[in-house]
Amino acid sequence: MKKNNPEEDSLLIHRAQKGDTGAFNFLMTKYYPRVYASLFAFTKSKEDSEDLAQQTFIKVWKKINSFRGDSAFFTWVYRIAINLAKNHVVSSNYKKDKINISSDAIEMDFASHANPETDLMHSQSLFKVRSFINSLPETLRTAFTLRESDGLSYEEIALITDTPIGTVRSRIFRAREGVLEFISQESTNEK
Numbered sequence: 001m002k003k004n005n006p007e008e009d010s011l012l013i014h015r016a017q018k019g020d021t022g023a024f025n026f027l028m029t030k031y032y033p034r035v036y037a038s039l040f041a042f043t044k045s046k047e048d049s050e051d052l053a054q055q056t057f058i059k060v061w062k063k064i065n066s067f068r069g070d071s072a073f074f075t076w077v078y079r080i081a082i083n084l085a086k087n088h089v090v091s092s093n094y095k096k097d098k099i100n101i102s103s104d105a106i107e108m109d110f111a112s113h114a115n116p117e118t119d120l121m122h123s124q125s126l127f128k129v130r131s132f133i134n135s136l137p138e139t140l141r142t143a144f145t146l147r148e149s150d151g152l153s154y155e156e157i158a159l160i161t162d163t164p165i166g167t168v169r170s171r172i173f174r175a176r177e178g179v180l181e182f183i184s185q186e187s188t189n190e191k
Contacts, residue, residue: 009073016064024064028057031074035081041149042085042142044130052088056081071159079160082146086138125186132182136175143168144175 015023035056039049059080067076133141139161146157154172158165 010069013064013067013069013073016061017067024061027073028060031077032057034074035077038078038146038150039081039085041145042082043088044134048088052081052084055084059084075156075159078156079162082142082160086142089138128186129179129183133175133179136178140171140175140178143171144179147172 009027012023012027016027032053036049036053039052039056040046043049043052056077060077063080067073133144136144142161143157143163146152146160147154152160154165154168157163157168157172161168163171
């Protein structure tokens with residue numbers, strides 16, 4: 001299956017809008033991994049990401065007739081997913097659940113270190129950086145995560161967040177600046 005075939009998507013969307021669940025299931029199968037990965041980058045929780053991905057596709061099915069094709073289908077789905085994730089993060093249950101973040105929630109593939117002490121220091125540094133990113137204002141965190149974790153273009157982020165591209169660039173710049181400053185301060189404190 002080709003990853004981005006607008007003609008194939010257009011046909012499937014049209015069929016799904018007419019109630020064809022098979023066509024919709026094909027679209028869901030195609031885009032579920034990308035939606036899940038984006039939600040995981042946003043929530044840092046496998047369970048929350050699975051729940052939100054399911055909610056996303058339920059909402060997409062219910063709203064499929066409102067898709068006009070002004071943007072790519074994935075951009076439209078992604079916007080729904082991120083809005084659900086933002087609402088979830090704001091909920092008090094999410095804040096209570098995330099007080100104790102387990103170390104296995106951080107899944108990054110880095111070269112192994114020579115000794116356990118170095119491994120521990122590396123894990124602690126990653127945790128601190130992730131915690132700092134999560135503490136950024138929601139608008140900066142969202143733009144930064146969409147760019148750095150999901151690799152989206154400024155134009156895609158502008159569409160998803162319904163924000164002018166100049167604002168997107170500014171938010172990403174400010175978030176990067178903050179992260180670099182935080183890392184610099186942390187490395188100074190460790191000396």
